[in-house]
Amino acid sequence: MIIVKNLSKTFTLHNQGGAVIPVMTGADLHVGRGECVALTGPSGAGKSTLMRLIHGNYLAASGEIRVAGHAVTGASAREILALRRTHLGYVSQFLRVIPRVPTSGVVAEPLLRLGVPRQTAEARAAELLSRLNIPERLWSLSPTTFSGGEQQRVNIARGFVHDYPVLLLDEPTASLDATNREVVLNLIEEAKARGAAILGIFHDEAARTRVCDRLVDVTGFTPGLRHDA
Numbered sequence: 001m002i003i004v005k006n007l008s009k010t011f012t013l014h015n016q017g018g019a020v021i022p023v024m025t026g027a028d029l030h031v032g033r034g035e036c037v038a039l040t041g042p043s044g045a046g047k048s049t050l051m052r053l054i055h056g057n058y059l060a061a062s063g064e065i066r067v068a069g070h071a072v073t074g075a076s077a078r079e080i081l082a083l084r085r086t087h088l089g090y091v092s093q094f095l096r097v098i099p100r101v102p103t104s105g106v107v108a109e110p111l112l113r114l115g116v117p118r119q120t121a122e123a124r125a126a127e128l129l130s131r132l133n134i135p136e137r138l139w140s141l142s143p144t145t146f147s148g149g150e151q152q153r154v155n156i157a158r159g160f161v162h163d164y165p166v167l168l169l170d171e172p173t174a175s176l177d178a179t180n181r182e183v184v185l186n187l188i189e190e191a192k193a194r195g196a197a198i199l200g201i202f203h204d205e206a207a208r209t210r211v212c213d214r215l216v217d218v219t220g221f222t223p224g225l226r227h228d229a
């Protein structure tokens, strides 16, 4: 479901004389249906960069990325957006929303964009918001003023509202209490059981051990840190 082959990434620092910084080389990765893989490695090794490459935010210097049979490398912006609508979910650490859209609308939006009837989309959003213990009195408010943990739970509800075949999770349990952490781990296990391929960054080691089938250390793809470099 996620295939990464011989991927390289460089950053060009335009404000520093156009210096070209290689940050990833020869990255290979495969995540199959129903599998959860964790990216590991020290800070700065390239975990977020690899996630952003797969999400189509960053352009690769060379190599190939395929998600659910669709090419990400070489895809147009329109193709990337279509892939994100239907196949590729992403739960980032921070919620980014349009001001004044109520929480229920923020969570239901991925389904509405797919043409799911409003009533069905809102019912599914309500189910997730309840599971994630967001009090009903907050559903009609914009999440912009919510606490960090509340915003993260809204983000998780939004990321799980559609049954994406592929999910990218960036520290999904980072600012959660034990009860909500358990809900998120259950959501991940349910997504795996329906066949989703999941790639994540989990600094929460116990969470990682429980839901992840394999670890991939990105140090193996970091120029200068590779064993063969």
Ligand SMILES: Nc1ncnc2c1ncn2[C@@H]1O[C@H](COP(=O)(O)OP(=O)(O)OP(=O)(O)O)[C@@H](O)[C@H]1O
Residues within 6 Å of the ligand: 011, 021, 023, 041, 042, 043, 044, 045, 046, 047, 048, 049, 050
């Ligand atoms: N937009 C950018 N421009 C230039 N360099 C960048 C950019 N984004 C990341 N880098 C560099 O790429 C390398 C990998 O960064 P990345 O954020 O992927 O690491 P990480 O493993 O996710 O770290 P952490 O665990 O601290 O989040 C770092 O050396 C970083 O400085």
